[in-house]
Amino acid sequence: MEYRKMLSALLVPAMVLSLVACGSTGTSSTGASKTDSTAGTDETAASSGEKVTLTMWQQWGNGHEAEVMQETIDKFEKENPNITIDATCVTDSSKILTAISGGNPPDILSLWDTSVLGEWASQGALTDLTPYIEKDAIDKDAFVPKAFDTVTYDGGIYGMPFILFNASLIYNADMFTEAGLDPESPPKTFDELLEYAKKLTKVDANGNITQLGFVPTWPGSNMTKGIGYNFGANFYDESTKKITANDAGIINAFAFEQRFFNEIDGVTPQDINNFVASGGAYLTADDLFESGKLAMVIDGPWSLQYVKENAPDMDNSIKVAYIPTSSDCTDLYGTSYLDCNPQIIPAGAAHPEEAWKFISWETTNEEVTKTFAEMAKNLSQLKSVELDSIKEDSRMQLFADMAASDKARSFPAIANGSEYVTNLNDIEGKAMLDKTYDYKAALDDLNTKLNK
Amino acid sequence: MNRQRIMRTEANKNIIKENRKKDMKNLRLGLLFISPIIIGFCCFDLYPIIMSLYYSFTDFSILRAPEWIGIDNYVEMFMDPLYWKSVLNTLYFTLIGVPLLTITALLLAVLLNLRTPLIKAFRALIYIPSVVPTVACALLWSWILNPNYGLLNSVLRSLGVSNPPGWLADPTWAKPGILLMLLWGTGGQMVIFLAALQGVPDSLMESARLDGANAFQIFIYVTIPMIRNVIFYCVITQAVALLQFFAQAYVMSSASTSGSLGGSNNCTLFYGLYLYQEGFGFLKMGYASAMAWILLIISLFATWLLLKFSDMFD
Incomplete structure (x- = not known):
């Protein structure tokens, strides 16, 4: 009896172990070694017209998005009768990793952002597209200047940039007027933003927040990774290939966030945290911004469209402006992070040549780009595309200008990028809740740890 | 006399031989019948377990071949403050959670064992939450626990708590x-206790009552000893489950606006979550395997401790 009890207790933790090991069978021999399948060697199928079926894993979505994807694929198949594309929505990145390491990846990956690009590329899981781009003489000047920055790791291009997104300051002009602020002059520095936020925050008799002026941790703002650039932050030193976690700009950004949480009169940092946590799901009518309880956010172009759909009464009072900067680098006014939906060929893909044909067609085709940019309420990677969403809504122009500007900055693709960002967010979270927390020391430690 | 004895032992030997043959045949048949589970266990449990032991001594990213680094993962783990945070979170959670959940389930079972009208309806009501799927339960509770609009804080406010x-x-x-949230879903354990309580013979209670024991004494000196094994079963499974707590914490932290896996200030970064983050988030599979092995050792130690503790009552 006792022996059996012991055994059953042993079997349960065994499940955890098998969870860890399940991604690992048939290790990397297949996945990584095929990395250097160079362009041009596999031309037989493409030119001979042999029937080829490509698998594509996309992260646009399952419903309407999948239909738009299918229409695009239909169009491509009509022009390339020998290629069929089988697209499925796969959002689970551990599934993608398992497929690549198992030597059976999809031919095309369409990811929703580039956050894993550096990690996967550094592990040899992605195909460097540089030879394909050179062979087909893709005109990089047709793309906005910083588009290829988003998909570059260590000099290689590991995806075609497709549909860009960034962020700006989005604010509720009615709430400005009510608080006695001029809606035509949004804050230009973070010091101003803090003053505005104080005036825009309301606390009731019981000490509960009923309205908040701003919050640095809004989902679309990409946290420090997003607004750090407006403090002049450099997250990575390209020349030494080292992470710079204790960069002065990052320290300044954290200092501002700590001040923000501690300088609003009558409330504690935890009160602000609780108020932010009380909001409904992001981009629904219940989220704090769309329900009129938050006056300013840093968010992407999509949020304008969601306000239109979820809270149409509010739409007229929503205005946009550049993200403020810290007062010592006002020349960065107009800077925002820039990211894209990279179109990737995993290492070991069965038909890289045909996969390239599709992703190069899709990312350079104006009509396809326009369709997807408008579907995702985002921006075009091609300079020449004129979006209806911009014609209909002049506020969108600001986002497009920022994306096309030389000031746009993309978060560098780094081998241990997710670990870096997660740790930055952790330190940021602690700094905001506790004003005695020594985030500088924590950033120094992080820098040592990640550069080991 | 002597001769007879010899003959008897001869006969015995034959019988033993026969039996042994039969046993062997039965064993072979038995093994054949359970071969699917044995093969499954070897392929999907034993092999991964052994491989994870190997990976725990390597630098392994899933995408590249593992590289032997000796005990570096274990050393790194012991110097990693976040690892210790996850250990402390998990221990706190287990040490408070196990007694809390077990005692609550036991008391509920005692209440629901009373012979009163509508008792079946009450039993069903208490049990229903444990039928709710894990993810649905976690999402539901992230709303109940919402600071401003949550059901719980609304109730607290109406009771006069101004700053819940x-x-x-x-x-x-x-x-x-x-x-x-876990207390709400404690119905599963409650049912096990209820069944055990109903297995306690009435005659024992009756005789205790005749000896002058009151209800409380009967509970302590008759009921508890009678269902002791069931209590230990529940404590051990609960402890192992809480040491590996993952699903709800994962869902609740992904649903939160902070988006960080460990919640605010990593206060809900449990062992399982940290292991998952290191392995699947940061591609440090070797490190995650090492963590899993330490968790296995902790679980075994906790189980051994509980069994020793239960032996004390024998």
């Missing part, structure tokens, strides 16, 4: 909040 806690958004209240 922020629950999941507040580092000090997040773990109690999750324990509340």
